[in-house]
Amino acid sequence: METVSFPGRFESLPKVGKFVAKAAKKAGLNDKAIYAVQLAVDEACANIIDHAYGGEGKGEMECTVIPGNEGLTVILRDRGRPFNPQHIPDPQLNVPLEMIKPRGVGVYLMRKMMDEVRYEYSPEGGNILILFKRKKS
């Protein structure tokens, strides 16, 4: 288990990506699963900056990685306002180009990319997002 705190800025995203990719590799995930973890975590962190903090430079994003026998767990914590991705409805997909809207795609993708997504909020601790990606046997 390892925890690193990153500034809540978009320029932190590649660093967070590298950090989780390294842990995913250590957990024995294949290349496709490593990409999935990176993408899900990137979307989650972009949402922390955009929605929980409401902009860049407002607080930290704490990332914990727990490589295990079954796969990789990633825990993201922030001190922003409550943002529960489970309350975001699925986007409308397969609609004509003119009608497609950005809302909810990042969250949808995060759910699809991971095997488990759990969310907790505590007034003292802020948002906690727990993501799990299973190792293919």
Place this chain on the structure above:
Amino acid sequence: MEVTTTEFKRCDVVKASGRVDSSTAPRLEEALNSIVEAGRYKIVFDMSEVNFMSSKGWWVLIDAQKKCKRYKRGEVVLVNVQENIRESLDLVGMGTYFKMFNDITAAVGSF
């Protein structure tokens, strides 16, 4: 991420490399917008060296596609989309909004 634009007679080729995420997508947006603002709507986006693209990057492409396809004046086509990116694009059904090619000559020739 690096972005370069090359103007050809038939179309413009935009090539990016590295990561397209919330931090770098605005630079891609700028490159695409400057082509559209110059009244050119046929764009080939070469993704052979793009190894990561988040939903923010796709929105930039979708937005450019909407502008280019308006009045049937052109479109954005993609070349050499790496497998991981393509799979995530298909997962959210966005793959259907773009023609994809495996080589740049075919992409340019499609216009």
